[in-house]
Amino acid sequence: MDVSKKLRGTVRIQEAPMTDVKVMGSQESEIAPGVWQHAPGVVTTSLQTALNWGRQNSMWYLTFGLACCAIEMMATGGSRYDFDRFGMVPWPSPRQADLMIVSGTVTEKMAPRVRTLWEQMAEPRYVIAMGACATNGGPYHQGYNVVDGVDKVIPVDVYVPGCPPRPEALLYGVVQLQRKINVAGKQEPEKQKQEKVESEAVKEDV
Amino acid sequence: MSEIEARRLKAEEVGHEKLILNLGPQHPSTHGVLRVITTLEGERITEAEPDIGFLHRNFEKIVEGWTWSQVIPLTDRNDYLANINNEHAYVLAVEKLAGIEVPERAEYIRVIMSELNRIASHLLTFGTFAMDMGAFTPFLYGFRERELLYDIFEKVTGARMMHNYVRLSGVRNDLPDGWDKEVLEFLDRLENDVIPDYYDLLIKNPIFEARSLGVGVLTKEDAIAYGAAGPILRGSGIDWDLRRDMPYSIYDRFDFEVITREEGDHYARFMVRMDEMIESAKIIRQAFEQMPEGPVMGKVPRVLKPEGDIYSAVEGPRGEIGVYLVGDGNFKPYRVKWRAPSFSNLSILPLMAKGQFVADIVLTIGTLDPIFGEVDR
Numbered sequence: 001m002d003v004s005k006k007l008r009g010t011v012r013i014q015e016a017p018m019t020d021v022k023v024m025g026s027q028e029s030e031i032a033p034g035v036w037q038h039a040p041g042v043v044t045t046s047l048q049t050a051l052n053w054g055r056q057n058s059m060w061y062l063t064f065g066l067a068c069c070a071i072e073m074m075a076t077g078g079s080r081y082d083f084d085r086f087g088m089v090p091w092p093s094p095r096q097a098d099l100m101i102v103s104g105t106v107t108e109k110m111a112p113r114v115r116t117l118w119e120q121m122a123e124p125r126y127v128i129a130m131g132a133c134a135t136n137g138g139p140y141h142q143g144y145n146v147v148d149g150v151d152k153v154i155p156v157d158v159y160v161p162g163c164p165p166r167p168e169a170l171l172y173g174v175v176q177l178q179r180k181i182n183v184a185g186k187q188e189p190e191k192q193k194q195e196k197v198e199s200e201a202v203k204e205d206v
Numbered sequence: 207m208s209e210i211e212a213r214r215l216k217a218e219e220v221g222h223e224k225l226i227l228n229l230g231p232q233h234p235s236t237h238g239v240l241r242v243i244t245t246l247e248g249e250r251i252t253e254a255e256p257d258i259g260f261l262h263r264n265f266e267k268i269v270e271g272w273t274w275s276q277v278i279p280l281t282d283r284n285d286y287l288a289n290i291n292n293e294h295a296y297v298l299a300v301e302k303l304a305g306i307e308v309p310e311r312a313e314y315i316r317v318i319m320s321e322l323n324r325i326a327s328h329l330l331t332f333g334t335f336a337m338d339m340g341a342f343t344p345f346l347y348g349f350r351e352r353e354l355l356y357d358i359f360e361k362v363t364g365a366r367m368m369h370n371y372v373r374l375s376g377v378r379n380d381l382p383d384g385w386d387k388e389v390l391e392f393l394d395r396l397e398n399d400v401i402p403d404y405y406d407l408l409i410k411n412p413i414f415e416a417r418s419l420g421v422g423v424l425t426k427e428d429a430i431a432y433g434a435a436g437p438i439l440r441g442s443g444i445d446w447d448l449r450r451d452m453p454y455s456i457y458d459r460f461d462f463e464v465i466t467r468e469e470g471d472h473y474a475r476f477m478v479r480m481d482e483m484i485e486s487a488k489i490i491r492q493a494f495e496q497m498p499e500g501p502v503m504g505k506v507p508r509v510l511k512p513e514g515d516i517y518s519a520v521e522g523p524r525g526e527i528g529v530y531l532v533g534d535g536n537f538k539p540y541r542v543k544w545r546a547p548s549f550s551n552l553s554i555l556p557l558m559a560k561g562q563f564v565a566d567i568v569l570t571i572g573t574l575d576p577i578f579g580e581v582d583r
Contacts, residue, residue, distance in 0.1 A: 063234045067261055067579055068286035070238070071330070071367065075356075078349030092234040110239060110260045113231055133263075139280060142271070143264030164367060 048184075055098070055124065056178040058087040062097040064117065067104025069131040069164040076167040086174055094120040099177070101170075102156075105133035105140050106147040118154040126181070128173055129156045132163040139163065223247065227564065231260050237334065237571060238578035242555070246564055254559035254567060256552060262582040269542050274300055274510050275374055277542065282368045284544060285580040287327040290319045291522040293372035296542075298454060299518035299529040300374055309504050312376035313456045314497040319362070319371065320520075321486040321493075322389070325396070326355045327523035328479045331575050335476060336408055338572035339417055344408050351400055354392055361385055374510075376503035386494050393487040401480065409480070418472035422558050422570050425470060432554045435525020435547040437482065438574065441475035443468040448521035455520075459496065460489045472573045511535050524548050524575060546580040 061083075065073060077083045077090055091097045094117045106114055118127065129150050132138030137148035150156060157180060160173035216226070230241040239260035245253040265284060269277045281296045282289040294316055301308060333348025356366045361382055363369035371378050408414055424434070429442040439446055447464040449457040465481040467474035512533040519528040528545030551574045558574075559567045 062232075064232050065238060067238070067263075068283050068367065071286060074345075075349060075352070075366075078353070079346045080349070080353045090234075094232075105261060105263045107260060107262055109262065110231065113260070117232055139283070140263040140265075140268065142268050144267065145262050145264055166366060 052182050052184060056181040058089075059099045059126070059174070059177075060089045060091040060097050061099040061101050062094055062117065062121070063090045063092050064100060065103055066106065066110065067133065069103035069134070072164040072167060073101055073103045073130065073170065076170050081167040081171065083171075083174075086171075086178070088174070094118075095122065097121055098124070099126045099128065100154075101128045101130050102134040102150045102154075103130045103164075105138070106150045106153065107145050108147060109145070111147050111153045114150065115153050124181075124184075126157045126177055127154055128170075128177060129159045130170060130173070131165055132161060135159045135161060224252065229567070231257075237576060240552075240571065240576065240578065240581075242559075242567065242571075244559070244564065244567065249563050249565075251559050251562050251564055251567060254556050256555050258552070258578070259582050261578045263579075265583045266542050266544060270539060273538050274304075274512075277539065278372065278374075279368065279370045282370060283579055284546065284583060285522060285524065285527070285548065285577045286367065287330055287577055288323055288522045288524065288527075289367060289369050290316070290323040290372060291520060291527060293369070294320055294455070295518065295520040295522070295527040295529050297372050297374055298520065299516055299531050300512070302518055303514060303516045303531055303533055304374075304507070304510055304512035306375045306506060307504050308375055309501045310456075310498055311380075311500045312502045312504070314493050315377050315381060315502060316372055317455060317457065317460075318389070318490050318493050318497075319359075319369075319377075321489050322355060322358065324486045324523045325483050326352055326359075328483050329355070331479055331523075332404065332408075332476075335569070335572045335575075336414075338568045339414065341408065341411075341414075344404070347400075347404070347407065351396065354395075358385070358389055358392060361388075373503065375506045376501070378503075380502045389490065390494065393490060397484060397487055401483065404480070409477075415473070417566075417569065418476060420469075421472050421566055422562065422573060423470045424554065424558060428554070428557060429470070432557065433550040434554060435550055436521070436523065437475050437478040437525070438551050438554070439525065440464065440466045441478045442470040448519055448526055452519070454518070457489075460492045462488050462492075472569055475573050509537065511537055519545070522547060524551065524577065524580075544580075544583055546583065548574075548576040548578075548580045552576045552581055 065071075075081065077088075083090075088099070094100075098121070100118060100121065102114065118125070127150070129135050133140060133146075134150045137143075137146050140146045141148050147153065158173045158177045160169050162169050165173075213226075225246045227244045227246055228241065229244060231239040241257040241260070243255045243257060244251050265280055269280060277296060278293055281292040284292050300306070329348045329352050333345035336344035359369065360366055362385065363371040363378070424438065424442050426442050426444060429439050429444060434442070443466055445464055445466050448454070450462075450464055462485045465478050465485060467478055513535040515530065515532040517528060517530045519526045521527075525547030526545065527547060530541070530543035530545065531539055532541040534540040555570060555574060558570050562570065
């Protein structure tokens with residue numbers, strides 16, 4: 001497989017009309033905007049905690065099955081593993097969904113649609129790349145029509161490996177995402193504090 | 207002319223009396239990534255055009271660069287609800303081409319696993335068909351039993367879905383001790399508790415009957431003309447099952463019925479699937495009784511370089527899974543052509559949807575039960 005063919009997936013998607021090309025190709029996910037941006041302080045931090053608590057315990061996921069992993073996603077939503085324990089409800093419309101579980105191979109024909117669906121979701125929105133195909137193309141990475149990972153199209157928060165991942169693995173991925181949501185908006189004050197300490201240390205040195 | 211402009215022109219042609227409605231590719235009831243462009247006149251569909259290819263992941267091209275045995279794990283992922291059946295189809299073709307012999311015990315294990323997989327697939331179809339109808343609970347019931355089957359598979363193959371279990375000249379490992387008892391227990395449960403439960407829950411329900419009886423009728427002639435396969439074909443009254451009519455492996459040693467229904471509507475196709483589960487259970491019981499002791503792997507030549515071409519088919523849960531192989535005396539296949547039953551079944555959709563209510567096209571897709579890993583390959 002020569003490199004030009006492998007890159008083609010990325011290039012062609014970039015040619016497709018996209019409203020926001022800033023995040024193209026970046027693997028960094030966007031951090032949910034926090035209230036601290038407007039007024040950092042003790043009160044807003046408590047508000048942020050409340051918001052995060054709400055967000056992490058009621059993630060409605062888009063019913064969006066792409067391939068084989070969708071069956072395991074359905075199994076996770078089914079009787080034994082029961083996604084509902086985490087407050088996760090399958091939701092057919094992207095407008096009200098919080099989480100997109102990309103469950104399967106993303107092809108060049110499907111990639112613009114995945115992007116559109118992601119754009120239709122309201123912020124804060126989260127993406128889980130489920131399985132090897134959504135992570136990096138998996139067993140089909142040689143294919144001329146296969147996008148090597150959904151992170152070429154949309155930013156991803158959590159990668160769940162496996163082909164397909166077991167429901168336990170997907171649940172663990174969801175728990176990781178909950179942890180990520182839980183610290184959103186809280187890191188910034190700590191970072192500022194650290195910078196302050198560092199700058200004071202520099203002053204002392206001088 | 208871009209696709210959008212073409213659609214706009216088509217819309218102008220169609221005029222104000224008709225409406226073009228786009229279903230999918232992200233739609234909760236399309237069973238994967240299917241897009242259907244429907245033209246409506248009021249509530250009725252005048253034209254339905256399926257748009258496929260959203261999951262075209264180049265299976266046939268990729269495997270041309272792989273060795274004969276490396277292909278097996280990818281066949282799992284073609285029809286991802288009938289994994290063992292797919293492996294069986296491919297392995298049988300290679301074995302015929304290369305003249306490899308299979309030990310008898312391995313043949314029995316393959317049959318047992320294939321039939322269990324057929325039950326698992328029909329259980330999911332039961333759940334999703336009910337979900338298309340608006341009933342969510344049967345889906346949970348279907349998955350309750352599927353989880354038990356996953357456990358059974360996992361004890362033998364180590365995986366829930368993608369088994370990679372059937373190997374050239376046999377199967378990977380023998381059955382674990384006490385496994386047959388578990389399977390028989392499951393089958394007892396299926397026949398005595400689960401399926402009667404399903405009748406009470408769903409099939410006797412007047413809403414279910416109203417929405418499926420006499421809806422989406424497919425005549426015998428159309429079924430043959432469109433190359434329908436599996437339960438779709440047998441639901442239209444055609445008595446054809448590869449397991450009986452062109453017996454492969456050891457299927458000629460079992461006594462079972464081929465379920466057919468004359469009506470050709472949604473109800474008939476649904477009931478064919480329900481009854482096939484019981485027939486599969488029958489085959490598994492017989493296989494356990496007849497199964498001999500012995501090795502599960504035969505001898506495979508170290509260098510496998512078969513030459514020639516071959517077509518070989520098995521009866522999967524959705525119909526005839528056909529594999530056409532061409533070997534040019536190399537260690538990898540020259541061509542692998544996959545004849546997918548879902549693909550030919552999906553081609554009936556425009557015919558069946560024509561004249562239906564728009565609410566019924568969801569059920570029509572559900573009853574055709576296409577799997578897009580297999581349609582697009």
